[in-house]
Amino acid sequence: MKFQDYYEILGVARDASEDDIKKAYRKLAMKWHPDRHQDDDRAAAEEKFKRINEAKEVLTDPEKRAKYDKFGQNWEHGQDFRPPEGGAWQTMNPEEFDSMFGGGGGFSDFFASMFGDDMRAKARGARAHRRYQARGADVNAELRLTVSDAIDGGKREFGLGTVQACPTCGGTGELDQHVCYTCAGMGRVRGRKTVELKIPKEVRDGLVLRLKSLGEPGVGGGETGDLYLTIRLQGDANYRREGADIYADVPVAPWEALEGAKVDLRTLDGTVTLNVPPGTRSGQHLRMKGLGLSHEQGGRGDLFAVIRLALPEELSDEQKELIKQLKQAGATEVKGGARRQA
Numbered sequence: 001m002k003f004q005d006y007y008e009i010l011g012v013a014r015d016a017s018e019d020d021i022k023k024a025y026r027k028l029a030m031k032w033h034p035d036r037h038q039d040d041d042r043a044a045a046e047e048k049f050k051r052i053n054e055a056k057e058v059l060t061d062p063e064k065r066a067k068y069d070k071f072g073q074n075w076e077h078g079q080d081f082r083p084p085e086g087g088a089w090q091t092m093n094p095e096e097f098d099s100m101f102g103g104g105g106g107f108s109d110f111f112a113s114m115f116g117d118d119m120r121a122k123a124r125g126a127r128a129h130r131r132y133q134a135r136g137a138d139v140n141a142e143l144r145l146t147v148s149d150a151i152d153g154g155k156r157e158f159g160l161g162t163v164q165a166c167p168t169c170g171g172t173g174e175l176d177q178h179v180c181y182t183c184a185g186m187g188r189v190r191g192r193k194t195v196e197l198k199i200p201k202e203v204r205d206g207l208v209l210r211l212k213s214l215g216e217p218g219v220g221g222g223e224t225g226d227l228y229l230t231i232r233l234q235g236d237a238n239y240r241r242e243g244a245d246i247y248a249d250v251p252v253a254p255w256e257a258l259e260g261a262k263v264d265l266r267t268l269d270g271t272v273t274l275n276v277p278p279g280t281r282s283g284q285h286l287r288m289k290g291l292g293l294s295h296e297q298g299g300r301g302d303l304f305a306v307i308r309l310a311l312p313e314e315l316s317d318e319q320k321e322l323i324k325q326l327k328q329a330g331a332t333e334v335k336g337g338a339r340r341q342a
């Protein structure tokens, strides 16, 4: 590997003050910032920029600078450099160093060999610190609603399995310097809580709602995670589901079927008027395009209105009389199905 003369790279004297070093660094960093260079010399500028940053990293850190000065005084920039055996020189394989710091070759092999172990210890420390102050995990859950629930809207309560900070020890896992008996030192306990959800208007199958702070608790004062709730719509007695299509029974009176009628339907898209053409038969499917559930790959299925002939629950005497007249007028014979013909 090549010896890097950090003083020469920054153009400062060996006894330069930290202020002088920072000043020199700022000037050079501005000059060689890759964004200020075009296609052809951009790569060269990048390389130079990296070395300038590396030099600053070493020379503005008193510990690194002292270590560097101790071993660097007898070497010249670019000279082939072999680290001395043993002693304070901590070697670290440059590949290992690179993979630790995300690769990309930000630092020279020389730097990796000389400071790899220091950087590794620092990274470990930072990780340990982070673990102590972690944000809680996000939680994924599914909520099953029927199509009728979705159409009705309103609020819905559901139970949610949770991980919570242990109430006995407050999440520390310790109680008077002993392991907490409630959570066995884990600092968290499993529980259940009831969550109230306001069903959104534009609810559809597969919709993911983010409910803030309903995930796992953070550690050491870290933020609570979020709950990602996936809505799954299921069919029910009134709205049967087949894939993305919905089949809904629509009762119509015989005279509506005979003469045609406009019937208001409750759908996921609000009230929609169905046009029942004259002479519609019971069991006939009337398709309402695009009023079904969402397809996974986009677009929407259809709503099929399944016509059911029905009589009003109570007929007036006048209606009963009219039906009798219909029969006496010699109504056409009704045939088919399991019906035995006379």
Ligand SMILES: [Zn+2]
Pocket: 166, 167, 168, 169, 170, 171, 172, 173, 174, 180, 181, 182, 183, 184, 185, 186, 187, 188
């Ligand atoms: Zn506890």
